[in-house]
Amino acid sequence: MTTLSDIIEKYILNTIQESNKGEILLKRTDLSGKFSCVPSQINYVINTRFTIERGYIVESKRGEGGYLKIVRIPVTETKIYLNKIQEETKSTITAEGARGFLNRLEEENIISKREKNMIWQLLKDESLPNDKDNKGYYRLKMLKNLIAYLIKEEEKK
Amino acid sequence: MTTLSDIIEKYILNTIQESNKGEILLKRTDLSGKFSCVPSQINYVINTRFTIERGYIVESKRGEGGYLKIVRIPVTETKIYLNKIQEETKSTITAEGARGFLNRLEEENIISKREKNMIWQLLKDESLPNDKDNKGYYRLKMLKNLIAYLIKEEEKK
DNA sequence: TTAGATATGGTCAAATATAGTCAGAGAAGG
């Protein structure tokens, strides 16, 4: 069974393909108009199909001149490695876990010592919400976005 | 996808560039005339784009002979600049404010483009708690810890 | 000297244009 979400997904994939830049700009309402659905369905497609795990980064802007920007992260060896690390983490990560992870990235020469230190300033307990559970959750979210970026950068080499 | 505000911003940036002094004098009504908009839109552009986080100071004078003066902050002493920013930030900072600030750090060669991008991954809205008020609070906390680190590093030189 | 006229710029809230979230209804597959 092909759902509307599948069709929208294919359309977006196709558009990215044709762009030859691995990146596109869309207007949410244009898309929902084209497929005669509510705008929030576009969010649904993006949230379920164009995730970091699948290799996409999505940015957006609201208001006049608003847009959706979908960027494809290309695949390489490094990406596979980083993905593996990413998979190892569960749904939350402790300060110690994050620190260990950053150390590992440094050991693998994926980031420098200085970069590690800078990132640590943002991930350490003192920087985050004073909320035991959510702390680990957001720390992981931040880390995942960082990894997605690193994957994209590695690909440029 | 480009708004009038973006166009006005580019025009001002360009004018500053051409002046070779990192500083310009404008008449608000001249600008609003040039771009066929209400005068207050110029204030909007200035308030959202030429902020202290992005490295600008704006002065003005009303009445006959009134003007807008936009000054690009020249930074010679990195530490002084960092301290100033740290003092000036209030109790919260928006994603845009943080981005502008990071761009500024990059322009001043305090951090690299890569470092900026990495840090951005942790500070952007998508990485933080979905909580309108606290988002800005924690973003600022993270940034301040980063600045503290950078100041310490600068001192080592 | 000073009050009023004139010339600017500033503030703020409403109107408009987008996009995001979330919970619940509906559909498809086991």
Added chain:
DNA sequence: CCTTCTCTGACTATATTTGACCATATCTAA
């Protein structure tokens, strides 16, 4: 059935544009 995925719409968040009203500096005429 039961679960999971999809679809929808009401409500929310944010960026831009506009205009009515406010504040201040300078000039001018009494």
